[in-house]
Amino acid sequence: AGQDVGRSCILVSIAGKNVMLDCGMHMGYNDDRRFPDFSYITQNGRLTDFLDCVIISHFHLDHCGALPYFSEMVGYDGPIYMTHPTKAICPILLEDYRKITVDKKGETNFFTSQMIKDCMKKVVAVHLHQTVQVDEELEIKAYYAGHVLGAAMFQIKVGCESVVYTGDYNMTPDRHLGAAWIDKCRPDLLISESTYATTIRDSKRCRERDFLKKVHETVERGGKVLIPVFALGRAQELCILLETFWERMNLKAPIYFSTGLTEKANHYYKLFITWTNQKIRKTFVQRNMFEFKHIKAFDRAFADNPGPMVVFATPGMLHAGQSLQIFRKWAGNEKNMVIMPGYCVQGTVGHKILSGQRKLEMEGRQILEVKMQVEYMSFSAHADAKGIMQLIRQAEPRNVLLVHGEAKKMEFLKQKIEQEFHVNCYMPANGETTTIFTNPSIPVDISLGLLKRETAIGLLPDAKKPKLMHGTLIMKDNSFRLVSPEQALKELGLAEHQLRFTCRVHIQDPRKEHETVLRVYNHLKGVLKDYSVQHLPDGSITVESILIQATAHSEDQGTKVLLVSWTYQDEELGSYLTSLLKKGLPQSTA
């Protein structure tokens, strides 16, 4: 999905682990290009050996369409992760897709129903915010993403390196789903979709209000409303919208929903209440919002019924099927209305009527005059530019990578992201690899005793400042431990070596040895107030554990030699002492 929409498939190598994110198909192609090129992963050998896991973000075909092909025909046996609703709805869509390609278009060499089933057996379902341990190091965690039922963002974590993949997400809540949410997980990389990289949308309320008003007016006039939709996603949102509106306004006109796919899907919508928004979650005890009171299944015969009605029919672009049939029946009456809730591809009837064409040529040279009103409403569930920025702000990633969008638009967003957050932003094209350098922190185990001892020495533990500690680092079996030297020695079975530094300092002092010692003692005592300076009976001085002895120089009696000896541990103090003594004794004491 690099710099284009559709065929989402991203490979991530993180700390030696390979993860494939999404496995989608491209709607626009009918040849090999519709599926991702899996030869990127490996030329020969099984994919299972190269991939640790596959993660599917949601059930749209551009995110999961190639899955059976990938797992059954190319061959992959490893785990596939998706959320529960996705796992439930995905096979329905795949089956539908297969039917259209094989049965309608007559293609061979396509995956079969059995393959879809086999593929689904490899799927591991995950819950929201559940941390799944794929293997010992790799763990993934799902976050709520809005968009469609069961859509999730995934955090992939190996050690301390992490990547967040958003899939498609929506930052504004709608009638049936909530808004995407992520905690401050500070991933090294955030891979975000950018479908609406250059758009800031108007408030959804205006859209909803317009929609309802138009439907309401038409129904009151006694007209019929046709809403061509795709089976899943927006259709449910619009259903809820109309259902609640009917409920509130006590309207009686019937609403129909063309059957088929949708019924099954609606069933899952009823089931996965936890994935929906606050309102539905709160009220489902009284009544499940998806158990429509006013919306009934549509029958072909109903289209000729007199009186007002609202019909949701598939497909969404009016290019074939039921929606087109109904459209042809109703187009002649100016009381009726058709509302296009989404984008229409050029060449479809939907596109034609939206662009203002009033006379359509149907097959069989029929001319259909369109007298009904044609409306366009945009209901889309992707995050807009502001939403993307908001997500970045929430997650605080160190790098951002944009996918699933158009290059030109990405460019703008990239520039914005770099400007606002001062993080690097990448936008690789298909087949391009981006390498991101992380600054991994390496965790080290430390024994409690050592930690307590070391923290007790210094001042207050300060959260933000690094702290110096003494200890021995043991690197063994791929793990790091910080222990006290004694313990390290014990563990390794080594004897302790004493390392002593000795140093001679010459001092010009004509007096007797013990007097010199005394002077040195007094001097040190004056300077080193914080340390215990002791004068031992055998004529030596100790500062902590440092030993100082004075002897007269064998040749010159006026020069005294001070022998300073310290162990390795006292290096700091020892060298300080030597430099102190080298400066000589203060004259005032003389």
Add this chain to the structure above:
Amino acid sequence: MAAHLKKRVYEEFTKVVQQQHEDLSAKKLRLTKPSKSAALHVDLCKATSPADALQYLLQFARKPVEVESVEGVVRILLEHYYKENDASVRLKIASLLGLLSKTAGFSPDCIMDDAINTLQNEKSHQVLAQLLDTLLVIGTKLTENPSVRMRLVEVACKHLTDSSHGVRNKCLQLIGCLGPVEKGVAKETESQAAKDVQKIIGDHFNDQDPRVRTAAIKAMLQLHERGLKLQQAIYSQACKLLADDYEQVRSAAVQLIWVLSQLYPESIVPIPSSNEEIRLVDDAFGKICHMVSDGSWVVRVQAAKLLGSMQQVSSHFLEQTLDKKLMSDLRRKRTAHERAKELYSSGEFSSGRKWGDDAPKEEIDTGAVNLIESGACGAFVHGLEDEMYEVRIAAVEALCMLAQSSPSFAEKCLDFLVDMFNDEIEEVRLQSIHTMRKISNNITLREDQLDTVLAVLEDSSRDIREALHELLCCTNVSTKEGIHLALVELLKNLTKYPTDRESIWKCLKFLGSRHPTLVLPLVPELLSTHPFFDTPEPDMDDPAYIAVLVLIFNAAKSCPTMPALFSDHTFRHYAYLRDSLSHLVPPLRLPGRKLLSSPVSPSITPHEDPSQQFLHQSLERVYNLQHLDPQGIQELLEFTIRDLQRLGELQSELAGMADFTATYLQCQLLLIKALQEKLWNVAAPLYLKQNALASAAAKQILEETYKMEFMYSGVESRQVVIIHHMRLQAKALQLIVTARTTRGVEPLFGMCEKFLQEVDSFQRCFISELPHMQGSFVDKLLDLMPRLVTSKPSEVVKILQTTLRQSTFLHLPLPEQLHRATANIIEPTGESDNPLRFTSGLVVALDVDATLEHVQDPQGTVKVQVLYPDGQAQIIHPKPADFRNPGPGRHRLITQVYLSHTAWTEPCQIEVRLLLAYNSNRSKASAKIPKSSWSESLEALPQSENGIEGTIPFSKPVKVYIMPKPARR
């Protein structure tokens, strides 16, 4: 059976427990201090293991300790504390110390030193935290003592370096609660340790533990609450905390920023990364706005709420909150709101049918687009679209508050509020409608907005519709099409929901009187009159037609040219409606007809002044003529009462005042009448007739005084005194009557004593008012008090009698505003002839809908009474949620009453009425504090001994025809 048995068991069981309890309390009274503490001591010594000791302590904690023995107990606990090795036991002791020092009447300064000493040797963090908590309790009890506080703060500072978050938490809390607030005092007593508390707390803003950070901010807020002026330097620190990882910290930081922005609104802060500077309040506003899009909804709610109270923000910033630049493919797009506005101003009617109507127009400079602005951009747009309805409600409330203070902002936020009318959650819709009503003085609705508003009229929820009617009552509409639209929609509403009749009529009344000029051109169309043809006369009983007439008549009131457009039947209908719906139809000056039909009409609308003057004059008259002969006084009173009652009927504004005074005079009249009897002078016992008259009078006066005290809102303490005084007189009268009728002396003793107690409590309650009561009954009585206390009952009665007769009658000062609580049961109407049939033994729900006016705290006081024909009465407490508050001083009770009865042979009528419950102990001031019903029931128990609880019926009873059928077998 089993259940019954079980019940028995429980009953017996509880009985036993009670006896034990009595024993204990009896013993407790006799227990002396040492023995009590000794018991504990013995217990603790007996304890062999820490677990045992803990058990003893737990048991001990369940019993209350008397004030005298607290100190002894504390000593023992401390002694044990030093010996104890187990941390959990020490913890319990520490918490007990805190509990004990809370004991009322105990001054904990004696144990403070010990508590501080224990701190020094304590190793366990938990115990330390608990000890600090105890110190906090001690400190809060000794707040007046600055040296104690200083000392505790020092202790807390010392422990701030502890490694456990719990201890640091408590330390900060302690500093927050006890830190020196007054700068001057702090300087005097300043030792080296007690530095600037703010700095100490501020240092912990970046503690490593989020709980400690939160505690630090909370402590800072606590200091602020206690009156310390926080330093401005904290602001930058707090701003950093807004980016904290933990939601509690962020939430607290938002509060702190808000506090600072209120303290230093005008000071200037620099904007980082540029050299500009802005006002602090603006900066803070921007930052809080930013938090409206926070990840945690708790923070979002907090931020949205606080935004509403930031009134000093400059309008430039304020308007940004509603601004969200739209773009599509990098080209600027107009919002739907802008488009709607443009359509409106260009005079074109909504097209919107073309594809690409909203196609983006101008290119925008990529550099200029700021996707996440540092400022307040679009905060409300986000807030209103939030996923959680709590946030949305908070945002709507904030919008309301800001819009009330800034008319220009109100104008701008209108579109957004209108949008909220379509929210999926009813509460939000309702809230936004209420908000709109509150700011409606500042705004005029455009036609397209009105359209959206009116669309909501079809909502199936009654609350929403009624709120909307209220809103329409006070909306300004700009065009005559708007008025027409509103009328059409309201009529639609009327046909769909006929129960809304009253509310819609009222709404149209205000709509008409607000926009007379806009209604004028619509009149011919509305009345469907024709210049040449006579149109059929509309049906007079059609609610829709009445609605139209209400609109027109109210508009006609201030538009004299309008009646010329009326047809004949309209005038007839006017006369009819003026009589039948006089509250909706104003008096009109109708050309030609006015002199004939209603010569009174001009005099019905007199100025307010004369009637008020009349009220005062009549009262003056009464008060001045004190030395008239008894007969004269009586007559005068009677006349005045009659005048006042009539005045109340005529003048609704003065009704409360007139009724109130009339009631008072009535009481006075009754008293005079009762005392007038010649027979008082006879020494012999009164015979039955006089007895009946006087005691009935006393009883009635008592009743009336309760009504006066509790049924009127706006009664001040001055009036309360006089009411109580009147009551006292009535009681005296009662006493005299009983004294004269009963033969024995025994019962009199009790009564006298009670009366004297009452006089005493009167004196205590109203000591400040006594000087105003020269020459009154109480005044004289208090003079005679020493004599009264010592004398015999018969003598007391005699004294009372003379004082009662000699006392002058008190001038009742009138408060500014006085309203009588009234209730009107709208439903059931009581007109139905079809009995409500139900099977006996089962229940039937009766919908009750009533409006209450000028009732304070209706949740606590209003009850529904159902009277069955067999004399059985049932009192129902409606749920608090059944009361709606549509406007100031008005309440609406919509509830269901469950009826049940055994079978009747014939349908019969039951009576439903509303009662106002009162409790004579609860003075007016305390009644204003809303109490939840359950807590009240707890508190009421001890009070009820000397307080009199009762109910006043304050609505007309409504009869409901019901018929419980015998159950079929």
